[in-house]
Amino acid sequence: MESYLPVIWAAIIGCAVAMYVILDGFDLGIGILFPFAESEHERDQMMNSVAPFWDGNETWLVLGGAGLMVAFPLAYSIILPAFYLPVMIMLLALVFRGVAFEFRWLGVSSKPHWTFAFAAGSMLAAFCQGLILGGLIEGIKVQNGAFAGGAFDWATPFAVMCGLGLVAGYALLGATWLIMKTEGKIAERARPTAKALLVVVLAFMAIVSLWTPLAFDRIAARWFSLPNILFLWWVPAATALVAFVAWRAIESGREALPFLATIALFLLGYLGLLISNFPYIVPPSLTIWQAAAAPATHVFMLIGTLVMLPIIFGYTIFVYWIFSGKLREGEGHH
Amino acid sequence: MELDPVLIARLQFAFTIIWHIIFPAFTIGLSAYVATLCVMWMRTGKGHYRELARFWTKIFAAAFAMGVVSGLVLTYQFGTNWSRFSAVLGNVVGPMIGYEVEVAFFLEATFLGVLLFGWDRMPPWLHTLSAVAVAVGTLMSAFWILSANSWMQTPVGFEMRDGVAYPLDWLDIVFNPSFPYRLAHMVTAAYLTTSFVVLAVGARYILAGKHLEHGHTMVRMAVAFAAVAAPLQLFIGDQHGLNTLKHQPTKIAAIEAHWDGSSPGELVLFAWPDESAETNRFAVTIPHGASLLLTHSWDGLFPGLKNFAPNDRPPVLPPFFAFRAMVGIGLLMIVAGLTGAWLWWRGRLFSARWYLWPAQHAWWIGFVAVICGWIVTETGRQPWVAYGVFRTADAVSPVAAGSMMTTLVLFVLVYGVVGSIGLYYINRLIAHGPRGPVIEPAITGAPTLAPQAGALAGIKPSSTPMSE
Numbered sequence: 080m081e082s083y084l085p086v087i088w089a090a091i092i093g094c095a096v097a098m099y100v101i102l103d104g105f106d107l108g109i110g111i112l113f114p115f116a117e118s119e120h121e122r123d124q125m126m127n128s129v130a131p132f133w134d135g136n137e138t139w140l141v142l143g144g145a146g147l148m149v150a151f152p153l154a155y156s157i158i159l160p161a162f163y164l165p166v167m168i169m170l171l172a173l174v175f176r177g178v179a180f181e182f183r184w185l186g187v188s189s190k191p192h193w194t195f196a197f198a199a200g201s202m203l204a205a206f207c208q209g210l211i212l213g214g215l216i217e218g219i220k221v222q223n224g225a226f227a228g229g230a231f232d233w234a235t236p237f238a239v240m241c242g243l244g245l246v247a248g249y250a251l252l253g254a255t256w257l258i259m260k261t262e263g264k265i266a267e268r269a270r271p272t273a274k275a276l277l278v279v280v281l282a283f284m285a286i287v288s289l290w291t292p293l294a295f296d297r298i299a300a301r302w303f304s305l306p307n308i309l310f311l312w313w314v315p316a317a318t319a320l321v322a323f324v325a326w327r328a329i330e331s332g333r334e335a336l337p338f339l340a341t342i343a344l345f346l347l348g349y350l351g352l353l354i355s356n357f358p359y360i361v362p363p364s365l366t367i368w369q370a371a372a373a374p375a376t377h378v379f380m381l382i383g384t385l386v387m388l389p390i391i392f393g394y395t396i397f398v399y400w401i402f403s404g405k406l407r408e409g410e411g412h413h
Numbered sequence: 414m415e416l417d418p419v420l421i422a423r424l425q426f427a428f429t430i431i432w433h434i435i436f437p438a439f440t441i442g443l444s445a446y447v448a449t450l451c452v453m454w455m456r457t458g459k460g461h462y463r464e465l466a467r468f469w470t471k472i473f474a475a476a477f478a479m480g481v482v483s484g485l486v487l488t489y490q491f492g493t494n495w496s497r498f499s500a501v502l503g504n505v506v507g508p509m510i511g512y513e514v515e516v517a518f519f520l521e522a523t524f525l526g527v528l529l530f531g532w533d534r535m536p537p538w539l540h541t542l543s544a545v546a547v548a549v550g551t552l553m554s555a556f557w558i559l560s561a562n563s564w565m566q567t568p569v570g571f572e573m574r575d576g577v578a579y580p581l582d583w584l585d586i587v588f589n590p591s592f593p594y595r596l597a598h599m600v601t602a603a604y605l606t607t608s609f610v611v612l613a614v615g616a617r618y619i620l621a622g623k624h625l626e627h628g629h630t631m632v633r634m635a636v637a638f639a640a641v642a643a644p645l646q647l648f649i650g651d652q653h654g655l656n657t658l659k660h661q662p663t664k665i666a667a668i669e670a671h672w673d674g675s676s677p678g679e680l681v682l683f684a685w686p687d688e689s690a691e692t693n694r695f696a697v698t699i700p701h702g703a704s705l706l707l708t709h710s711w712d713g714l715f716p717g718l719k720n721f722a723p724n725d726r727p728p729v730l731p732p733f734f735a736f737r738a739m740v741g742i743g744l745l746m747i748v749a750g751l752t753g754a755w756l757w758w759r760g761r762l763f764s765a766r767w768y769l770w771p772a773q774h775a776w777w778i779g780f781v782a783v784i785c786g787w788i789v790t791e792t793g794r795q796p797w798v799a800y801g802v803f804r805t806a807d808a809v810s811p812v813a814a815g816s817m818m819t820t821l822v823l824f825v826l827v828y829g830v831v832g833s834i835g836l837y838y839i840n841r842l843i844a845h846g847p848r849g850p851v852i853e854p855a856i857t858g859a860p861t862l863a864p865q866a867g868a869l870a871g872i873k874p875s876s877t878p879m880s881e
Contacts, residue, residue, distance in 0.1 A: 131526035149511040152503025159492030177482040387515040
């Protein structure tokens with residue numbers, strides 16, 4: 080049993096991160112698309128489409144961080160110091176964009192400032208998350224169970240590319256969300272935007288898929304050795320299929336399918352990264368077993384998690400259902 | 414100058430957590446107040462309860478947003494700045510924070526959306542239930558984070574193996590010796606803090622001669638609460654202090670500036686404690702006073718700072734002065750609560766300008782008391798991060814001091830901007846009043862989310878007990 084606990088916890092944290100990326104992804108995407116809106120009125124509409132959800136969405140990031148601390152304290156204590164500056168900048172960016180949901184309504188004269196804060200904060204947070212992801216894939220320098228590298232080890236071309244890729248990816252989630260949740264001009268213009276973003280995102284996914292096996296032998300061995308390739312070939316195939324479905328859905332005027340297909344695209348890309356790096360939680364030094372917390376800690380937290388996660392899923396779905404359907408004209412909370 | 418990473422990390426944590434605690438102290442109390450108003454609205458059908466609930470929900474949303482984003486920062490600081498803390502104590506402290514997220518954060522954050530955007534769109538009972546869910550969420554959050562903090566103050570139920578803490582008994586860990594006292598003290602403090610904000614806003618409306626019905630309700634509710642809870646808080650605080658003496662004698666010695674454990678403790682009303690000379694300067698004291706309070710006997714002895722090696726002592730000035738400020742405000746709250754109750758009994762509560770005018774300006778006193786209380790308990794725990802087990806100096810991350818200094822400066826700038834605008838924003842909301850226009854008329858008619866047609870079984874706003 081004890082050797083399975085880290086696997087279970089890796090799966091739980093993996094789910095939390097996936098939930099975060101998808102849910103906060105679309106509301107960060109709204110911020111990233113802010114500069115392309117035609118008026119403040121359109122931006123009001125965009126912001127209102129995510130306003131009831133953003134608090135809950137961002138909580139998945141708290142669960143990701145806290146879950147890592149609970150289940151893999153050693154990994155938490157290595158990864159966060161290693162990405163000290165990107166993590167801190169991301170948090171500060173999230174402060175600005177979070178309060179912008181309230182402060183943007185303060186007055187006409189200050190509104191453009193908070194529009195800027197919302198857009199810049201969303202972009203910066205997304206970019207930093209991509210930097211961290213890229214830096215993590217590239218590996219962290221570890222000695223005696225602690226981070227032993229420099230303050231700027233994460234600043235590499237690969238990490239910067241991952242940062243830009245994630246900004247484009249969140250923008251795609253945001254654009255397809257607008258197709259689903261809004262009507263009129265915003266939804267119409269979101270379609271060509273989503274198409275362009277889809278091309279960009281696929282290009283980034285292709286580059287990462289080529290770059291990582293070429294640069295890291297362990298990733299090449301994972302995908303291209305026998306018999307692995309026999310079990311894994313469907314991942315890129317499914318990705319191509321989903322990309323095609325997303326493209327067709329955007330073109331053919333479907334409402335919800337573009338968003339759902341984009342989610343599937345994200346999940347497949349995420350699955351690919353997990354396959355590339357499992358069982359490392361701090362590549363290439365620590366596996367999930369080496370970084371795991373005490374079994375007593377895993378069990379104590381698992382009991383609560385098995386009770387709470389279904390409840391959380393339940394009321395989250397309930398709230399999305401209450402606010403389902405298109406955004407309509409009417410008075411807002413402000 | 415060589416920067417000391419431990420000092421910078423401590424300064425940064427002190428700054429970010431002091432800034433953060435303002436918002437939970439307010440939102441714990443305010444969510445309970447909004448839920449109470451919703452229940453009153455349902456029971457009486459009086460419209461002004463609904464208007465008040467809606468009014469305070471807007472203020473709650475602004476405070477909650479600032480609390481969420483600054484709390485997120487703290488969750489990550491355990492790793493960025495205090496990675497050794499996480500590696501050594503994560504097995505024990507981690508799950509308490511994990512439970513806080515799973516039991517509380519999701520509940521609060523998700524139902525706040527319903528609370529804010531669900532007015533007129535849901536049956537009143539469902540709206541009230543959402544308000545209760547948010548209030549319960551804030552309480553659960555307080556439960557788990559105070560359990561974690563209390564374990565760091567009074568660690569039990571674990572063992573150290575190879576320099577890492579391993580849990581032995583979770584019940585002992587969660588319900589550690591100082592936890593019940595700290596929980597009662599902090600939750601009462603949060604409610605009291607909020608009641609003084611509500612009192613101030615009510616007094617402001619009465620003095621300005623507007624929103625009188627709302628103002629009367631707020632002042633009555635706040636006075637009734639403070640008259641009961643402020644004296645109760647004195648009792649809880651006293652019990653908390655006795656518990657601290659039992660488990661953290663160095664903290665009590667620093668609070669009392671008590672140097673010599675072989676003689677009875679004086680109650681030091683004022684002094685300038687001199688740590689290098691190990692004595693108090695300019696002291697004004699009541700002989701035997703501290704012994705009476707802490708041991709309930711004239712000649713009772715309790716440990717003094719000299720009983721401990723200098724490197725095991727906390728700094729004396731912060732707990733000493735912060736404690737006196739906290740107790741002073743606590744006593745002031747008792748006076749304010751009882752005076753208000755007496756005026757109410759005499760039927761003069763809404764005409765006594767000499768009472769309402771200071772009340773209008775005293776909205777901030779609870780926040781200062783809460784911050785001072787945390788300064789007492791956190792600096793009083795030093796030099797330990799887990800009392801007697803693990804030192805703060807060993808808990809810091811292997812991160813360049815320059816990185817920490819840079820982010821400290823950024824936090825001061827960002828929080829300074831966000832905090833002052835937040836204060837301005839909340840003040841604007843209050844100035845507009847519970848019946849005032851929406852904050853920016855230009856955006857009425859802006860689109861918002863409507864619930865799915867028929868999602869709530871065709872319940873229309875007109876079926877609310879009191880539609881405007």
